[in-house]
Amino acid sequence: QVHLVESGGGVAQPGRSLRLSCAASGFSFSSYGMHWVRQAPGKGLEWVAVIWHDGSNQYLADSVKGRFTISRDNLKNTVYLQMNSLRADDTAVYYCARESFIVTGLLDDWGQGTLVTVSS
């Protein structure tokens, strides 16, 4: 059974940094692309980042490019989101999600999310 558990959320001041982690189990982690998707309070879903199964490529949304990085450790079955220069509009629940083995961008399993609040 696929299990994704996010951690690392909390309250941060504007301009500060946070690192989110997503621990995966129940599947062959190194075979799957992994995504981060966020949801601001009361709002819809916003795709944030993707990293290929082997870490060879990463793509980030324009809204976070230059501030966030995505990485993974296939030995630890964990994907990370390093968030620097945080802004108030980064406040959201951040979900990690597994990409379908068959096609890019289809998210077939999701973690429960971790809340990031950016406030002074």
Add this chain to the structure above:
Amino acid sequence: EIVLTQSPGTLSLSPGERATLSCRASQSVSSSYVAWYQQKPGQAPRLLIYGASSRATGIPDRFSGSGSGTDFTLTISRLEPEDFAVFYCQHYGYSPGTFGRGTKVEIK
């Protein structure tokens, strides 16, 4: 970038009724790359439909998807109490994928 417009914003229905949700793309997309997700309050989204019309594993057959080109539809044939939620369509197959803004199906 392809924009997905979902309508209506809110659908008020009673259990047992049929729900029809719309997702319109700003330009023609391959139906192979349209998905629907359900999100209940306080929970993560769950994949319902992919490839416009294929149900994900474990999804009841009262959920069905259809459409092509720019117009896609999610239909719930008979609403069960547990179906009331927010539904999002998504265009995938590339990075970044695009989500619609959601349709809330609420109990009337």
